[in-house]
Amino acid sequence: MSHTPILQARGLKRHFVTKAPFFGDPTVVRAVDGVDLTIGEGETFAIVGESGCGKSTLARLLVRLIEPSEGQVAYQGNDIGDLSEQALRDLRAELQFIFQDPFSSLNPRMTVGALIEEPLRTHGIGTLEARSTAVARILTRVGLRPEHADRYPHEFSGGQRQRIGIARALVSGPKVVIGDEPVSALDVSIQAQVINILEDLRDAFGLTLIVIAHDLAVIRHMSDRVAVMYLGKIVEVSPTDALFRSPAHPYTEALLEAIPIPTVGARKAHVAIEGDLPNPIAPPSGCRFHTRCPYAIDTCRTEEPVLRDLGDGHQAACHFAGDLTLKRIKPGDLRRTPAAARRFDVYSAARARTDPAKTQHSSSREEKPHAYR
């Protein structure tokens, strides 16, 4: 897929500096340490990595919820770091954010209607009646009822609250929506439902969706491209299918390796990485992954690899990207667990039945060669 770029990050860094102790220097946590990204209009871009690798910090940097230490983010070619406070606030109607925890990200003192109306009200979109119609419409759209508008968030379940969060993010008609682990706080049985709603709305509104996640099944299911993050840096970027078919970075391989094979008695060669994520206060020299990499040699300890193009939009930051014969994941191994796959399918089918406008979209998504089934 080729897209015009909508959001670009160049040399993005965010270092958290602690207060200087009495003796010695302050500690610096390099949460995001030099990230370059180009996200195309209309694509679904996933950022994956283990806990503490800087995914959430990156997500917040992309919409300038926190200020970068270095580097720029450009939205439609304009540096958003240069914007005045007011201009940035106005821009937020187009750049929205979905939070991870639906239990803490909704103001408990506002009704659901007021929460969803707030983006419209803040940006002065529509009259009072138009706004109330818009709220009612988006509520039905995310599978809630208009009469839910005068209730408070605590009266809803986790899945419903996350749908309220989604409605709040989408009501102002944004162009880019960033989801910071939008489903990881939800029960597995609810995840499929929320993901399907997100996909529906993405297609209906023509959104560019950036999803932060650590669940590979979710990423496999919904994204066009994936970036793999390790310790504040991107180690591999690739179209989703290529990444799952032939990972080029040993870390990606290890991540994929961790997906269980849903077949009784199946065994695979064990290359799972050991140990914990190194301390981001003192990242390892050379390649940051060398401490845990089964293929590491001396060069890896001294020289830091850069992202190299491997063709077809596939990039990896490994000295041996392309040369290394990584264990490829057999296509059969890529599928979600049968139970999860069934849930996604049943839910999609049900939605296609109830909403005829949607059938055309689900068929368009069908074109993607799915490895499962």
Added chain:
Amino acid sequence: MSAVADPVLPKRRSRAWVKFRKSPSALLGGAIVIFFILIAILAPLLPVPGPVETDWSAVRKAPSDAHPFGTDEIGRDVLSRMIWGAQASLLAGVVSVMIAVALGVPLGVLAGYRRGWTDAVISRVTEALLAAPFLILAIALAAFLGPSLTNAMIAIGISAMPIFIRLARGQTLSVMTEDYVESARAIGVGHLALIWRYILPNIFPPIIVQGTLTIATAIIAEASLSFLGLGQQPPAPSWGSMLNIAKNFLEQAPWMALYPGIAIFLVVLGFNLLGDGLRDALDPRDT
């Protein structure tokens, strides 16, 4: 979507009042407070002797039919003085707390919201005020402003203000770390709307509780100021000044202290129950 009529939002209903009505203790508190307010307002209409009328034939008399709550050391009717004193005491309690909240909460929220040097300045001044004991500060301010009930209320209000600054600042700092505040920023909500819709409603409960407790302190403080001649000017009554005089006659005429004491106790209890009820009624979470 187009075939179906646009869905309509229902009308919002007021649940705070519904919830308030369901709570017996809140209603009791409200009733007590309203009762005393009515007494204070209706004092001129009630069939009691004047609060400053002396009866030298009935000095320090125990409660009787003529004087249901007894008489004081110069033969004034205790019931009448309590009824007339309700005005001064309620005003001293409520108005001074309103002054303290009106000044303290905005300053505290500002300090917690802006942080940095704004916070440093406000916090240091607050700490300096807190270093002086509450009553000493009130006395100094009242003496500076000149003796009158109004000035006493202002002095008490300013002395009680640091507590509210500290409370509001601490609560604001804690609310600011909540995800929902970040979600408001992600939407582009401006500073004033953020403070109005997100911070104030969420820091409100502890402030209500502190406010009702401070009403009690303020009533007592007014008594102390009256005793020093800085509050309600004698011979006009207030509960606090009655208590202060009565303590000299505790053995000979206990009723002089008993009834104003009960009145202060009841008013404080009433405000506490009312405050708790308000806090719960305005919290959408518990039903």
